[in-house]
Amino acid sequence: xxxxxxxxxxxxxxxxxxxxxxxxxxxxxxxxxxxxxxxxxxxxxxxxxxxxxxxxxxxxxxxxxxxxxxxxxxxxxxxxxxxxxxxxxxxxxxxxxxxxxxxxxxxxxxxxxxxxxxxxxxxxxxxxxxxxxxxxxxxxxxxxxxxxxxxxxxxxxxxxxxxxxxxx
Numbered sequence: 817x818x819x820x821x822x823x824x825x826x827x828x829x830x831x832x833x834x835x836x837x838x839x840x841x842x843x844x845x846x847x848x849x850x851x852x853x854x855x856x857x858x859x860x861x862x863x864x865x866x867x868x869x870x871x872x873x874x875x876x877x878x879x880x881x882x883x884x885x886x887x888x889x890x891x892x893x894x895x896x897x898x899x900x901x902x903x904x905x906x907x908x909x910x911x912x913x914x915x916x917x918x919x920x921x922x923x924x925x926x927x928x929x930x931x932x933x934x935x936x937x938x939x940x941x942x943x944x945x946x947x948x949x950x951x952x953x954x955x956x957x958x959x960x961x962x963x964x965x966x967x968x969x970x971x972x973x974x975x976x977x978x979x980x981x982x983x984x
Contacts, residue, residue, distance in 0.1 A: 825856045841907050842916035848907065855906050868900035877906070884949035888929045927984055937981035943967050 827849040829837070837848045858877050859867040869877060871890055880886045893909045894901055901909070911917060912925045930938045930946045947963055950956075958966070971979045 825853045827852045827856075837904070837907055841911040842914055843907070843911060851907060851910060852903060855903050866902060868902055869906065870900055874901050878909075881953050883953050884945060885929075885953050888932065888946070888949070892925065892928045924984070937983045939981045940967055940971070940979075943970065943982075 829849070829852055834845055834848055837843070838845050841848065843851065855869070855877075856867050858873050859869045860873070861867055871887075874890050875882060875886050878886065878889065880889075889909070890901065893905045895905055895908075896902075912921050927938065930942055932942045932945065933939075944963055944967055947958075947966060951958060968979075971977050971982070974982055977983075
């Protein structure tokens with residue numbers, strides 16, 4: 817009973833897909849359905865039947881500025897490196913960022929976001945880049961000396977780093 821001409825989206829996941837998403841996320845079936853509807857309203861069909869978010873759509877979905885941080889978040893969750901986020905990847909992002917995720921899950925994703933060269937370590941340059949991106953995202957201002965001070969303090973809290981790189 818919708819309004820004539822309504823373009824409201826309806827979740828068209830199969831029960832098997834829904835059960836799979838519930839089993840691999842921190843969301844209930846009702847939440848997965850609601851997230852699918854939201855995802856479908858933001859994304860575009862890829863020429864087939866799959867709905868995808870490109871980088872710009874993803875930025876809109878997460879409500880962040882155009883920044884290095886968004887680029888890293890997109891890169892980490894674009895698991896198949898196809899330049900788009902599918903629903904499964906989208907659900908993974910939201911699940912990890914939700915209050916229901918375990919601290920260890922959040923730590924692992926945070927590490928991947930900061931580990932820009934994927935070498936299993938966060939170097940001083942990577943930390944500086946992401947610190948600047950985070951500041952930009954939140955309209956904060958630190959000069960280069962202050963940024964270096966934050967980096968020095970971070971590395972000094974982890975003596976095993978040798979002052980050059982952090983690892984998990």
